[in-house]
């Protein structure tokens with residue numbers, strides 16, 4: 001994703017890449033020298049970017065957002081898989097600078113989330129199963145988007161659902177539970193499908209990302225929107 005973001009930002013009118021970092025030396029990307037992430041605090045002071053866009057892992061991501069808070073730089077976070085304590089670090093940073101975190105920067109997923117909330121409210125008694133499919137290199141499961149969708153479901157139901165991750169052996173479905181299934185295969189960019197079933201009918205709502213460019217474009221839209229906002233935590237939905 002880092003590569004996608006650097007390339008998209010380089011091509012975008014009105015945007016300038018003043019700094020690119022990575023853990024390992026990967027050579028130049030889109031003509032930009034990629035520098036050592038250990039140098040981030042100094043580089044933020046020297047280059048003075050308006051905003052940092054991060055797609056890495058939870059541990060580096062929280063270190064980067066702390067560095068942004070110290071340097072007064074806004075942060076867009078696309079990384080997924082944070083623990084509760086790491087989310088607290090992000091919330092602390094957001095007391096000093098604007099921070100926008102989203103598990104999925106595809107606009108179609110923003111629309112999917114709205115439709116899912118509507119469908120779950122309209123069909124309160126229906127069984128729900130959520131399936132996500134990603135490439136075989138993805139580390140976190142279920143995906144960040146799946147967790148966001150599960151929170152969306154809880155937000156419109158009277159009670160938080162029991163999340164049942166896969167099923168094995170004697171495990172009949174309980175009322176109100178939501179089955180969650182993570183598939184990892186090949187080069188799949190990212191698919192999320194919510195199935196609602198009951199009353200002799202089935203409704204499936206699916207989003208399929210066809211290229212990682214869609215996430216980079218959304219993250220840059222978010223970056224553009226975030227610059228100049230007051231300190232605080234923001235969501236991709238706030239940008240619409």
Ligand SMILES: NC(=O)C1=CN([C@@H]2O[C@H](COP(=O)(O)OP(=O)(O)OC[C@H]3O[C@@H](n4cnc5c(N)ncnc54)[C@H](OP(=O)(O)O)[C@@H]3O)[C@@H](O)[C@H]2O)C=CC1
Nearest residue numbers: 001002023024055056057060078079080102103104105215
């Ligand atoms: N919000 C959204 O729309 C999207 C979110 N994502 C999320 O973005 C994240 C990154 O995804 P993706 O680009 O596919 O993952 P990759 O594994 O391809 O890249 C991870 C990056 O993090 C770096 N990294 C790994 N470990 C460390 C470390 N300990 N310290 C510093 N840097 C480290 C890697 O550096 P190195 O090159 O040295 O290995 C690499 O640049 C994931 O959490 C994914 O779920 C992905 C797509 C869309």
Ligand SMILES: O=C(O)C1=N[C@H](C(=O)O)C[C@H](O)C1
Nearest residue numbers: 080103104138143144145190
């Ligand atoms: O790791 C990925 O690739 C993706 N991760 C995000 C997630 O965990 O939801 C978003 C997208 O589905 C691609």
